[in-house]
Amino acid sequence: MANNEITFGEDEFIVSKTDLTGKITYGNELFIQISGYDEKDILNQPHKILRHPDMPAVIFKLLWKRIREGKEIFAYVKNKTKNDDYYWVFAHVTPSFDENRKISNYHSVRRKPTQKALDFIKPLYASLLQKERSGGINAAEDALQQLLKDKGMSYDEFILSL
Known part of the structure; x- marks a missing residue:
């Protein structure tokens, strides 16, 4: 089983689009390449096939809450490739809107x-993952909120300060 870190250049961008249920509808060449999947095999698959087991669920809970509310979010995410290698990204996720201002993707x-x-x-x-495993997602959410309170910052301020 592979478990190597894959990296990409500071001037490169991984781009993808999903439908409202999280199924991949587009991936740029770098996305396809790094994922290790063929384009035909990754399109229409749930984006969570790239979810690395080291990722705390609380981060995705926050991400989905924000984008479903029509707001953008920045997050650090560890993804896995088809062969179980991994790569870290700083993601900027945004909803897209149709002409009636309804979220379309x-x-x-x-x-x-x-x-x-x-x-x-x-x-x-x-630490958040450990809290989830011992006390559930609410324990991790409480820990994240306590960190933000201790730092005197909102989630956005915190993430953008790193």
Whole structure:
């Protein structure tokens, strides 16, 4: 089983789009390449096929809540490839709207995260995951809210400060 980190350039962007249920409807060339899937095999699949088991569910709960409300979100995400390698991204996820201002799909642009941010995010996510495993998603959510309270920052301020 592979478990190597895949990286990409600081000037490269991974782009994908999903429908309202999270099924992939578009991926740019870099997205397809890094995922390890053929385009025909990844399109119409749920985006969560890329979800790495090291990712705390609370992050995705927050992400889905925000985008379903029509708001953007930034998040650090560890994804897995088809052969179980992994890659870290700094994701900017936004809803897209139709002419009636109803959400029509979701769009994500991901860039390479800084090492400084990952040095903070990796132990934070490990801690949140441990809280989820012992006390459920609500325990992780409480821990994340306590961190933000201790820092005196909103989630957005915190993420963008890393």
